[in-house]
Amino acid sequence: MNLVLLIFILLFSLSLFFFSKSRIGYFSNSKQFKLKALPKYYAYYLSLWCALPAFLVLVSWNILEPTIVKNLIFSKIISNSSNEVSRDELNLIFQKIKAYYAGNFTGQLSEVIKSGADQYKRLLSVAASSKVVIFFVTIVIFTSIALKNVANNVHAREGVEKIIRILLFASSVAAILTTAGIVFSLLFESIKFFSTINFFDFIFGTSWSPQKAFVSDTSAKLSASEIKELSEAFGAIPLFAGTAFIALIAMCVAVPIGLFSGIYFAEYASTNVRKFGKPLIEILAGVPTVVYGFFAALTVGPFFRVLGESFGFEVSSESALAAGLVMGVMIIPFISSLTDDVINSVPQSLRDGSYAVGATKSETIKKVVFPAALPGIVGSILLAVSRAIGETMIVVMAAGLAANLTINPLESTTTVTTQIVMILVGDQEFTSAKTQAAFALGLTLFAATLVLNFIALRVVKKYREQYE
C-alpha cells in the first residue's frame, strides 16, 4: 500500500516535471510572457510542491496511525469494563487482539478480544481508506496552489532554493534528532528502572544478579522485602569494575605498543617503512570486532588456559586477560596513528634546537618532542579508553557472564556491554526490571563515553591551537 503510494508520487511528480518543463519552454519560446527563471525551475517548483507535502503526510500518517488505533481500542476496552484496567493489562489485551486479527491466536478466547478484533479490523480499514483520501487531497491542493503560482509567474528559482535550504537544514537537524532519540529512549526506560530501584543502590551496590528479578511487573505494589531484594540484585559496581579492569589490561597492551610504533613511524622510519608499515598496522583498525571476539574466544582464551595449566595456575577459559589482550591489539592502531599525527605536528624548530645543543635523537624525543606532544597523546589515549569501555563483541564472546568482583586477570569478569547484550538478546518483556536495567546501564555507558570524548576532543583541539 505505502509502496504503491510512494511509487505513485514519484511517477506523478516526475511526469509533472517533464510535462511542465516542455510546456513552459514552449510558452517562453512563443514569447507570450517573460519568464522570471529558467523553465526547469518552474518544473522543479511544481514537482517539489506536489511530492513533498504528500510524502510528509504519508510518513506522519504511518508514524501516528498505530498509536491512534491503539488508544481508540484502549478507550473502548476501558469504557466497556466495569473495574479498573491497568496499562499493562491493556497492552496484553491489545497484543492478543492483534494476534487474533492476524489469525495466529492461541489460548483462551474472550468476548473482549473478539469485539476488540472486530473494532481493530474496522479501524484499520477506515484508516487505510482515509489515508488514501487525505493523500490524494494533499496532492491536489498543493499541486493546484503551485500551478496557480506558476501561472502568476512566481519567482520559481527562489522558491525552489528556499525549499532546498529547508531540506538541507532539516538534514543537519537529523544529527540532533539522533542524539535526542538516544537520550529519550535511554532515559525513558531508566526512569522507570530508578522508580523501583534506588539510584545509589544501582551505582554503589556490589552484587549483580538480574536473574533474581523474578518480579516481572515493576508497576505492581511490592513489599518492602521484595524491594530490598530487587535493589540487591542490581548493584552495578562489579560491572563497572570489570569494564574498567578489562579496559586497563587493554591499555597496558595498546599504550606501549601504540606509542612506540607511533614514535618510530614519526621519527625514525624511512619512507618505505612508513608507506608499507602504517597501512599494515591500520588493517587492525579495520577488522570487525566480531572477528577479534572469535579470535579471543577460540584461540587466545584456550591458549592462556593451557599455558596457565602448564605453570600450575588455574585459568578460566573466559579470562579477563584474554579479552583485554585482544582488545588492546584492536586499539593499537588508534593510538599509533594519533601519536604519529601529534608528533608530526610538533614544530621542527624544537627538534633543531635540541640537536644544536648536542642531544641524541632519542634524548630529543624523550625530553623535547614527547613533552610537547603530551596533551595530544593524552587526548588520543582518552579516546582509546572510551572505545575500550564501549567495545562490545570482544567481551561478549570472550569475557564471562557471571559478575564477580576480582582483580585476578586469570578469572572471568563481566562488563557493562556484555550484560546489556545478555539481557536484551532474545525475547524481552518491556515491563521487567531486568530489561530496564539494560537501558540504565546503556545510559551510564553513554554518559561515561560522552564525558571522556568531550574531554579528549577538548584536549586535542586546544593542543592543535597551540602550534597553529
Next chain:
Amino acid sequence: MNKEQRRKKRYQAEKRFQAYGIVAISLALFFVGLLVFKVFSDGRSAFSRTMIKVPITFDADKLGITNINDKDEVENADYFTLVYEQFIKSYPYSNDKEEKQIIKLLSPDYEFEAKNYFLKNKDKLGKTVSLLLTASDDFDQLHKGNFPRNIPEERRRLSNYQLGIYDQFLKEGKIEKIFNNYLFSKGDSRDPELAGFGGAILGSFFSILVCLLISFPIALAAAVYLEEFAPKNKLTDLIEININNLAAVPSIVFGLLGLGVLLNVFELPRSTALVGGITLALMTLPRIIIPARASLKAVPPSIREGALAVGASRVQTVFHHVVPHAMPGTLSGTIIGLAQALGETAPLLLIGMVAFVVEIPGSPLDPSASLPVQVYLWSESAERGFVEKTSATIMMLLGFLIVMNSLAVYARQKFERKWN
C-alpha cells in the same frame, strides 16, 4: 665515568630506544599476521565438502511410483527409505546400533539430494547410478583431517566402527571432495555440513543498501548545510558538537536506540534488514558527515567566487560547482563508513537480527542475519564444522572490507583534484 664511557652509554640508550620502536611495530605486525593466518588456516577447508559415492537403484516399486509423468507421485515418493536401505548395505553390520552408526555418516539431507537428482533425471527410473551424497559433519571433519584419530574412543565423535567404515570407503575410492557450493547458496542450519552464509550475505546486502539510501543523502545535505549555508550561531554550534560526539558514541548505544525507538515506538518488524539498516544509518551518519565536510572545506574559495561572479545564486554555486569537486572525498568517506557498518555486530544483536534464519531473505522486510552476526552465531556452536564455517565467513567479510576500502582509496586517488 669519563666522557668516552658516557657517550657510549648515551649511544646505547639511543639504540635501545630505536629497538623498542622496532619491537613494538613487529609485535603489531605479528598480531596482524597471526590473525590472518589463523583465519585462513581454519577457514580454508570450509570451501570443500566431503561426498560419499553411493550406488542407488531408483526402483519404481520401492519409490512407489506407478506413473513417471504423475508429478505428485514423483514429488512425494519415498526417497528416504530408498537411500537408507541401499546405503546401509555398503558396510556389514550386526545390530541396530551399528546400523544407526552407518546412516549417521550421511548428512540428514540425503533424501532431498536423491530427490533433486531424480527430478532432473527421470529417465534413471529402474537404473542404478552412483550418486554423490553429502557426508555428515563428523565424517567431513575426519576426512579433512581436523579430527585426531589417536585419542580414546569415548572422547571421539566417531566410533571405531565408523572409522572402520571410513577406511573401507577410502580404499574403495568412495569418498570425494568437491567445491562447497552450499556455503554460498544456503542459509543457516543446525547441521554444519548444510549451513551456508548465503542468507547472511543477502541480509548484509539489504541492510547496507538501506543504510546507504538513508545515510548518504542526509549526510551530504547536512555537510553542505553546515559548510556552505549555516550562519554562525548557537544552534549550528550545537549541531557541530553533536555530530563530533555522535561519531564516538559506542555502537551498542545505537542498538539500544533501535530497540527503544524503532521497535518499541514505531513498531517496525523485528529481526529485519530494514530496522538493521536504519540503525546502522544513524550510526554511519556522523561518520560520513565528517569526511564530507572536510572535502567541502578543501574546495578553494576561488571556485565559489568565480561562480558567484558570473551571477550564479548561492544554491547554484554549491550544487553546480562546489559539491561536484567535493564528491571524490565524500564518496570515499561514504564507502569507508559503509565498510564500518558492514562489520558492525552489536547494534544488530539488540534489534533481534540474531534469529536462526534458514530461509534466504528476499527483501529487507524478511527476517535475516548478516555476515558479522553469522560469525557470532556460529562461533557459539560447539561443532568443529562450525569453526571452519565461521572462519570462512570471516574470510568473506574481510574480503568485502578489503574491496570496499581499496575502492575508497582508488576513488580518492583517481578523481580528487589537488588545488595547489
